[in-house]
Amino acid sequence: MQGKPQKKIKAAKKMRDLMTTYYLEAMSAGQNNKQIAWITSGGPVEPLVAMDIIPVYPENHGAMIGSSKMGEDLCIKAEDMGYSSDLCSYARADIACSVVKGGPIGGLPRPDMLICCNNICGTVLKWYEVQARFYKVPLFILDTPFCHTGYSPEAAVYVRSQIDEYIGFLEKVTKKKFDYDKMALAGKLSLEGQLLWQKVLNTTAHRPSPMSAFDAFFFLALIVTLRGTQIPVDFYRELIDEMEQRIRDGISIIPDEQYRLLWDNLPLWYQLKWLSSEFSEHNACLVADTYTSAWCGAIKYTDENNFLDSMAQAYTRIYLNIGVDQMADQVLEMIKFYNVDGFVMHSNRSCKPYSFGQMDIMKIVRERAEVPVLMIEADMVDPRNFSKSQVETRIDAFMEIVKQRNK
């Protein structure tokens, strides 16, 4: 379908400004008597917001390092320090960056505490322990059992009890009483932000798509870093308005969208531009992905009026902490909802929990959705695990198959 000529997304500038302000505030936290907590990307951030602690995300920083193509040097530095090249490239980049103060923003502001939730992977446990020793700061670990099929009553009690421990930890470190009213507000805003983020992503169901997964990778940063505040709520409202206007005006993100694809796993941060043009040359648009939708995937478990209790379940049942069958079901739903012609999987050398079930998901999707599936092998930050000409050949061949099927 022919859209009108490409037009840049206006909200991108505002988004950059918001992120700059966020990082500047974090960098000057000390001068403003504010505390900093480093937290994993899937960690429950709302209690931090309620306590006026600034959350900082090493994983978001990792993405920035990757996008600025500084991942390789930092990964090598970590390897020089003795870390294995098989270790996650976010972890390697972050650990090295703490020592050399490198990267695009000269390293993250020093943490006052570390909050680690293992709902996204097991690597974070050791990674955060390393950082807790390096910075000599307290570490809180929230342990979310893996949900192979469902959420057992035992798991519910276990995780919920840790939320109280988490609050106790924050009270101890900040020497302040926990503010339950502020918590309720942060919870409401968090849920509202997630619902709006979902709505942003849903706009790409329109043909031609007003934005692509590459834009989602960029706009994602707000729901990750500022979840629980008013900022993403306001920003995503504006973004939705802009997307709806684009739809009304028939403006598509790629000039001539003919094929629609679904992406799985983290992006290749250091090759976003190349990857995006590689697909658009075939008139293919990556309209959706399993990664950015992970920040609105647990909405159904969240109770707006009882956020604190329900967040135990919501944070435990996120995309990376559920069984392969459930992951495949979500992928199949997305294939249908976004009406895609193919599924592209990134087997990510760094992210084991994300890449581990992919062969099974691939088989399930091929059988049940009957769309072609491509698997490319690379890494989110470390370009040494990526070979351009190999990936190019696979994408070209895959697109030849997609085109043949749609003839």
Add this chain to the structure above:
Amino acid sequence: MIYAGIDIGSITAKAAFIKGNKLLGTRVIPSGYNPLNAGIKVFKGLLKKTKVLKSDITAIVSTGYGRASVDFADKAMTEIICHGAGAFFMNPEIRGIIDVGGQDSKAILLDRKGHVDNFAMNDKCAAGTGRFFEVMANALGLKLNQLGDFSLKADKPSKISSICTVFAESEVISMIAGQEKRENIIAGIHESAAARISSLSSKIGIKEPVMMTGGVAKNKGFLKALENRLGFELIMGNLPQENGAIGAAVLASRL
């Protein structure tokens, strides 16, 4: 109407001409350093060999690693699609293809119309490719085309445990130092590569009949090892090395 396919691989450049359902001729030369020159040379050579005039060629499709360099082609297409089309042109019964070329190996699944349904390729590793055999032949002081016959005389294939070409080479060198029989070492090399290719094939759920293409198909010892591993016989194309170029010519006729 005559159609041409040009396949610039990492080691050899191939050309093929077809007219209707008939294959007019093929040619293979070393790729050398410059892929465009290799393309021109193999194309001109085939014009001469088949006594076809350049003006008689209706369309050209290029493929292989050097496909983008062939600027006189009407379209560049990947070797995956070309191998599918080539095998189907030679034998429409074919449902699966195992192609082992100079620097990659792939397994391809075709539907009943000869369209590629799924594929898998080796990734960032030369194990189980033509280059792997070249390195091994070199380490054993043999020519590449001697490996097949040698390995058929093996009585007890050696066990090569390294997957990496470089590590496998050092393993082979230490076997030579340990005075293991050359025939057995070569058979071990073939079994190790066969195991790798066979797992590519099962990844995509390959279906019989399967045609073997690519230059490595000329190695009888490897074929035997692969057939043992797969548990079925492979169909040998008449022109395994030229299959990609033939497919490119077929696709040129559909442009």
